[in-house]
Amino acid sequence: MVLTDEETAMLNGDKGAAVQKAMQILVALGESFGAERLVAVNNVHMAGSSVLVAEEAGTRFVEDIRKQGGKFVTRVTTNPTAVDPSQWKEIGIPESDSILQTRLTDAYAGMGANSCNTCIPYLVGNMPRFGEHMAWGESSAVVFANSVCGARTNREGGPSGLASALTGRTPEYGFHLKHNRYGKFLIKVETQLRDMTDFGTLGYFAGKIAGQDTPVFTGVATTPTLEDLKALSAALASSGSVSMFHAVGVTPEAPTVEEAFGGRTPDKVLVFGDAEKAAAEAALNREPSDHVDWILVGCPNASVQEIREVADALQGKKVHQDVALWVTTAGAMYAMAERNGYIKTIEDAGGIVVRETCPFLARSRVIAPSKGYKTLTTNSAKMAFYAPGQFGLPTHYGNLGRVMQAAIDGVWR
Numbered sequence: 017m018v019l020t021d022e023e024t025a026m027l028n029g030d031k032g033a034a035v036q037k038a039m040q041i042l043v044a045l046g047e048s049f050g051a052e053r054l055v056a057v058n059n060v061h062m063a064g065s066s067v068l069v070a071e072e073a074g075t076r077f078v079e080d081i082r083k084q085g086g087k088f089v090t091r092v093t094t095n096p097t098a099v100d101p102s103q104w105k106e107i108g109i110p111e112s113d114s115i116l117q118t119r120l121t122d123a124y125a126g127m128g129a130n131s132c133n134t135c136i137p138y139l140v141g142n143m144p145r146f147g148e149h150m151a152w153g154e155s156s157a158v159v160f161a162n163s164v165c166g167a168r169t170n171r172e173g174g175p176s177g178l179a180s181a182l183t184g185r186t187p188e189y190g191f192h193l194k195h196n197r198y199g200k201f202l203i204k205v206e207t208q209l210r211d212m213t214d215f216g217t218l219g220y221f222a223g224k225i226a227g228q229d230t231p232v233f234t235g236v237a238t239t240p241t242l243e244d245l246k247a248l249s250a251a252l253a254s255s256g257s258v259s260m261f262h263a264v265g266v267t268p269e270a271p272t273v274e275e276a277f278g279g280r281t282p283d284k285v286l287v288f289g290d291a292e293k294a295a296a297e298a299a300l301n302r303e304p305s306d307h308v309d310w311i312l313v314g315c316p317n318a319s320v321q322e323i324r325e326v327a328d329a330l331q332g333k334k335v336h337q338d339v340a341l342w343v344t345t346a347g348a349m350y351a352m353a354e355r356n357g358y359i360k361t362i363e364d365a366g367g368i369v370v371r372e373t374c375p376f377l378a379r380s381r382v383i384a385p386s387k388g389y390k391t392l393t394t395n396s397a398k399m400a401f402y403a404p405g406q407f408g409l410p411t412h413y414g415n416l417g418r419v420m421q422a423a424i425d426g427v428w429r
């Protein structure tokens with residue numbers, strides 16, 4: 017790789033041990049992917065901010081970087097943690113995680129991170145702009161940033177994100193280069209996408225086929241909402257390793273099919289019709305019984321609009337006594353929802369609005385048995401995809417209306 021004088025100085029240790037280690041990580045990463053140089057970044061979203069991922073060793077690594085004088089030189093936001101700071105005990109999160117999480121969060125904050133602790137940084141003040149080079153972790157946010165915002169980022173892990181935050185650089189390869197951002201295959205949507213769950217189902221279907229390739233969708237007829245696009249982004253990055261999609265006439269790098277493919281011919285053309293949608297939905301519904309005990313709304317973290325829809329569904333109703341309803345969101349969303357009275361409505365009905373964590377990044381393999389949860393019911397394709405394998409809970413999957421009815425009735429219909 018060709019480095020500038022300033023980058024060479026960083027690599028030689030002229031700016032301290034923390035920056036030197038960071039530059040070593042970036043150069044090794046860049047060389048392994050054939051990058052020719054580094055590119056300047058001023059925007060990092062840090063994966064690895066949950067102690068479920070970092071554990072003791074990762075926490076100590078971040079603390080050591082801070083002790084060596086590490087200071088972030090870019091804007092940095094953080095992904096969800098393993099802990100709801102205000103009600104971790106009540107919802108079954110182990111105290112050891114709370115203690116370790118405080119250390120990790122403090123270490124990031126001490127170097128200059130904005131501890132927003134959410135997978136929707138674009139809704140809490142870190143909105144990427146078109147063409148901006150960034151170093152983001154969190155797969156769902158990466159897809160959203162590349163596709164919906166037209167920003168440029170690869171899927172960064174914890175160490176490479178940390179290295180970018182310390183140096184303001186990332187290797188220039190993958191989705192930083194325009195020629196890697198074109199579509200590979202075409203999916204013609206020939207069914208109605210009625211809500212964010214349908215968009216998630218489409219993402220699950222396309223991700224399974226895609227692997228790492230970029231799908232192009234046509235036929236997304238209605239103007240999708242922000243929630244639709246975040247559900248699609250999350251699901252694509254779950255069943256597949258997708259980092260970007262194009263929706264013709266919707267996303268900024270796909271005004272036409274030709275532009276989405278950069279003039280190339282699609283490798284394959286598929287249809288997502290009624291039958292494909294029904295089959296994908298059925299594949300995410302892995303619990304044969306009607307038993308409901310743990311319900312999750314807010315993967316990716318719920319927007320204020322989603323919290324409002326949950327509150328509306330619970331007006332004058334009660335969550336069934338055998339059901340734990342979690343709505344997971346960012347602290348900033350919580351504050352707005354509280355101001356609007358949605359939190360009170362949900363809590364009065366017996367639900368919980370959980371901040372800064374989610375079942376995937378909290379220790380659900382401890383929480384679920386301690387609370388007696390045997391299934392997970394959700395409107396999120398991403399959560400329905402991961403719950404069986406990651407924390408051993410088979411899922412019911414359906415749209416918000418169906419999920420909220422299950423919360424009230426205590427059975428899945």
Ligand code: F3S
Binds near residue numbers: 096316373375
């Ligand atoms: Fe966010 Fe957790 Fe889902 S990090 S995307 S709520 S799995």
